[in-house]
Amino acid sequence: MDWLTAPDYDVARIVLQRGIAGVYLVAFVAVWHQFPALLGERGLLPVPEHLRRSAGRAGPTLFRWRYSDRLLRAVAVTGIVLAASVVVGLPQTGPPWVPMVVFLTLFGLYLSVVNVGQVFYGFGWESLLLEAGFLAAFLGSDEVAAPVTVIWLFRWLVLRVELGAGLIKMRGDPCWRDLTCLYHHHETQPMPGPLSWFFHHLPRPLHKVEVAANHVTQLLVPFLLLAPQPVATVAAGVVVVTQGWLVLSGNFAWLNWLTMILAFSAVGDGALSTVVPGTAATDAHGPLPVWFGVVVLVVTALLVVLSWWPARNLLSPRQAMNASFNRWHLVGAYGAFGSITRRRDEVVVEGTDAADPFEAAGWREYVFRGKPGPTGRLPRQWAPYHLRLDWGMWFLALGSPSQHVWFTRFLQRLLEADPATLRLLAVDPFDGGRPTWVRARVFRYRYSTWAELRRTRQWWVRREVGVLVAPATLADLRRLR
Structure with a gap:
């Protein structure tokens, strides 16, 4: 099944697998430290009470049958260990089913947490991490080349993240259209960072340039991720740079970090090696197992069908922001800051x-x-x-x-x-x-x-x-x- 493989995306797979696992590691560390106090048995919004009230509407979760803080901590530790193993590259050295099982386990464990997390887990980047982890399960291992359909599904995910954010701005607050939103945003964002004060005091004409550049990056560049190489790699570089700018200007959990990682799905080994010599992988790959190819095709077909709802949402004048169209948080709608607070x-x-x-x-x-x-x-x-x-x-x-x-x-x-x-x-x-x-x-x-x-x-x-x-x-x- 060589026609299903993308042998020029070894570096992209390395970054995607290890980067996504790194974000899962951070997420499960936060579960360990924060979940019991916020949502545990004596938490501010106890999960047992939520499950009794929801009457089965909470979505798939291990805690539907029983919740305890001890079980929660076991979930967190398991997630930390599995994510760390991918970060150091252990599952990737085995056959394709090994990283598949690891990532599907990470997905299932974190899905269990998110679906009972209530307002404390009601953020778009939770769904983004779940969707990214699910896709990463089908990238294969070092024994085989990455499946090309999975690479394209990652690009579709980045397009939805960036284009969704761009469209929600243009359809939302007028300050995005007159380029004045950054007069306020660095000061009023949820959690400023150490450089946010300095970003706020940049000259106002530069703030307008920032907004205009944001529109270009979110409304035009995402389509270039679908272009042939080296254009796709250049577009990915633009996404990484602009997301890095957002990392410097505020604290948005892992939204910007994960978006930078996902953008590497458009980075080809050949195009990258012309900029950074020696970065392209040269190891030969074995044939893609038939069973794994069949699994990838079935998953691809499923996600293509599920893409109907977010695609329709992008075209809708009543675009929903950070919406999940199913309880598994797969193929969702994304976006941020459709409106900006002035004080x-x-x-x-x-x-x-x-x-x-x-x-x-x-x-x-x-x-x-x-x-x-x-x-x-x-x-x-x-x-x-x-x-x-x-x-x-x-x-x-x-x-x-x-x-x-x-x-x-x-x-x-x-x-x-x-x-x-x-x-x-x-x-x-x-x-x-x-x-x-x-x-x-x-x-x-x-x-x-x-x-x-x-x-x-x-x-x-x-x-x-x-x-x-x-x-x-x-x-x-x-x-x-």
Whole structure:
């Protein structure tokens, strides 16, 4: 079945398999560290409660029959070990069924997590990782050349990611069409990075150039991924460079990192070797096993059929963003930031151990790991790691009703000084002790100017604009449930 192979894509397969596995490794590390506190047996949105309410609507998941934090941690450890094995290249040295089994296991385990993750796992890049992992299962091993249909399915995935993001912008906020969105976006994005302050203060004409370049990359370049070599490799390079720019400007979990990895599906060995001599693989491949070729063709046919819904979505004036058309999260619709917020509100959570909650000097602030808090703290680089609680706090500040249920329970856990919850934070001002009262105030944040930064050494300027939760005790919050 040599007609089914793409022998000029060895480097692409190496990057795809190891890169996707690397992202799975990060994702399962986050499951280990964050899932029990957020969604575990005593989590903010406990999985057992969700499964009882959903009555089978949760989608395929191992936890449908039984959930426990111990089982969850076993899933996380298994995912970490399997993903690490691919990163170092162990399964790839065997026959094609070995990496296939490993990637399908990674897919199944992470699907089990996502389908019970509720709002904490309701992000488009979860589906993107699942779809990428499923496709990677059929790339074969070092014994055979990569199947050409799988390479093309990866390119179709990148096209949907980029074109979907471009179209949702052009159909959405007018600031994308007048090229002014970046006047605000670096300041108001969910989780700024260490360079975001500097990106925000770039000259406004350069911001317009950034937006225009983004439109070219997302609306025109994706089609060049389907062109013959070396055009496809050049287009992939453009995608990698622009996604790298986004990595520098903010923390968007693994969205940009994974997109860069997927773009390598368009990088041919021959075209790459002309730019970087010695990078093309020269090992001869054996014949593609008939059984594996049949499996690849069946999977290809299935994914082509499933492509009808996202293709129709791309053409629809009512385009859905980050939509899954099936419970397996295969062949979905992607996109980001169809609208841009013009101001940044942050929920600041505080506690006090004073008997009187109106003693102003007694309140101390809980500091989150990634979201803006103290005005003198420069944001850190977290991506591709995903701080799910911090992202939830950004949506909470936007007024999203779906966030309030877990937030009330979060405040309860602070009053209980729950160790698992406190480990999600950067600073517990009570060092493991129990506060008497908690409250949540809303502050309007903006970046300091160059002059303010030189004078005050503060990256942010903030002022109080409201109260989300008035001072409350544990008994007060329990009555709200």
